[in-house]
Amino acid sequence: MARSEQIRSIVSQIPDPELERSFGDLRMLSDVVMDGTAIVVRIELPTPAYPAPERITQLIERQVTPLLDAGQSLRVEITSRVRGKDAGGRVGLKVHNIIAVGSGKGGVGKSTVAASLACGLHTMGCRVGLMDADVYGPSIPHMMNAKGRPGATEIQDSQGNKIVRMEPIDVGGLKLMSMGFFIEEGQSVVWRGPMLHKALTQFLSDTQWGELDYLIIDLPPGTGDVSLTLSQLVGLAGAVIVCTPQQVALLDAIKAVDMYQKVNVPLLGFVENMSGEIFGRGGARKVAGELKIPFLGEIPMEGCIREYCDRGQIMQMLTEDNPSRDALLNMCRQVAMQVVRELVRSPAGPVLEIL
Ligand SMILES: Nc1ncnc2c1ncn2[C@@H]1O[C@H](COP(=O)(O)OP(=O)(O)OP(=O)(O)O)[C@@H](O)[C@H]1O
Ligand SMILES: [Mg+2]
Known part of the structure; x- marks a missing residue:
């Protein structure tokens, strides 16, 4: 079975399509967990205004799907939280x-x-x-x-x-x-x-x-x-x-x-x-x-x-x-x-x- 650590390390190296730095570097990869036979990859966008986030799902699917075993599935969950500095x-x-x-x-x-x-x-x-x-x-x-x-x-x-x-x-x-x-x-x-x-x-x-x-x-x-x-x-x-x-x-x-x-x-x-x-x-x-x-x-x-x-x-x-x-x-x-x-x-x- 593909293990969550392995998936985490692969996903963390994928470059974000908008920001051109890796999900790991950008701290956008928040979690990789197992849910029964599914591997769940959680991505947190830096703003809900992020354009076309489905591109991220596709990128991750392309890299991770070949590593899955029979009966194993992949689920990419995308949430968002506005990031920023303390501007006050x-x-x-x-x-x-x-x-x-x-x-x-x-x-x-x-x-x-x-x-x-x-x-x-x-x-x-x-x-x-x-x-x-x-x-x-x-x-x-x-x-x-x-x-x-x-x-x-x-x-x-x-x-x-x-x-x-x-x-x-x-x-x-x-x-x-x-x-x-x-x-x-x-x-x-x-x-x-x-x-x-x-x-x-x-x-x-x-x-x-x-x-x-x-x-x-x-x-x-x-x-x-x-x-x-x-x-x-x-x-x-x-x-x-x-x-x-x-x-x-x-x-x-x-x-x-x-x-x-x-x-x-x-x-x-x-x-x-x-x-x-x-x-x-x-x-x-x-x-x-x-x-x-x-x-x-x-x-x-x-x-x-x-x-x-x-x-x-x-x-x-x-x-x-x-x-x-x-x-x-x-x-x-x-x-x-x-x-x-x-x-x-x-x-x-x-x-x-x-x-
Ligand atoms: N893309 C657009 N198409 C049609 N009308 C527009 C468009 N953008 C702005 N307007 C109209 O132009 C007028 C001036 O717009 P607005 O008040 O936003 O300009 P402003 O730069 O804030 O002006 P000011 O320098 O006076 O503050 C308004 O009546 C607005 O409805
Ligand atoms: Mg004005």
Whole structure:
């Protein structure tokens, strides 16, 4: 009979099809056990957003099946658990991965991409928060059709002191925080820079986010101010840069790359939004290739995207059958995998460790 130790050693050497390192090295092989005449191989994916995990089953079957004896069978069980570093930094968040969504230019679809990323990962079963860092022009409450004012709750810190925390607005388990919840619709916020820094700090540290797999941050257009503040407060998994395919937008995206590098925020890659007949397509992929930055997907220009956004139905856009859903879900998977690639690459070795 093929023994579990033998199978374990073989499976642990198989390279993961996405991460190109072995299951053993990546600590994705969690167990090999006997269940009667069946050999059970348990694989733990680093995120439920892992694309096409059936490839893993096929790879293992191909290697192990020839070793089985008559009457012996193989069963591959796949589960997932989001891995990440302790990203909470100075503000004490319990978040595995903090992903900022930015661009070099306004109006390219940052908020749409950020909200879609949050909703997509949420529908895949992850614990997700979405923070609107656009304090002057918050759009997340509208896109998520979320209303209400965050409540205050009193908790005890580790020393037993009572502290007051803001409750994020909960939309079906997805947690939201935005300046939009504190101002009336149509009102504007007039603040100086230090106030902006303070508001963002409070959104991060004084919000009762709980434990999250991903915190997605929708950045405002333009300057590096907010990115710099964020990078000082927390350990960002990285930034996703959204751009449209026109040449001018791409030049701005290149500037954004430079800006994130200056503030030491790792780049996860480019997302091309609004690709199609009007603006063209493929420009961002080409520039990403030239800059050696990962390309995380193309989202077509679709009337239904604007309609879902306008109606505040981003969650439905990710779950209902519509022409943009596959592209959006694919983008979510690519971003989540790029976060894992960054983790695996970091110098501390095989670091797929939880908080
Ligand atoms: N792929 C798309 N197809 C059609 N409409 C889109 C697409 N992406 C975004 N939009 C629409 O474009 C408009 C701008 O999008 P969004 O608010 O996400 O941009 P933004 O980059 O966050 O803007 P700002 O710089 O003002 O924060 C919205 O009306 C949105 O519905
Ligand atoms: Mg926006």
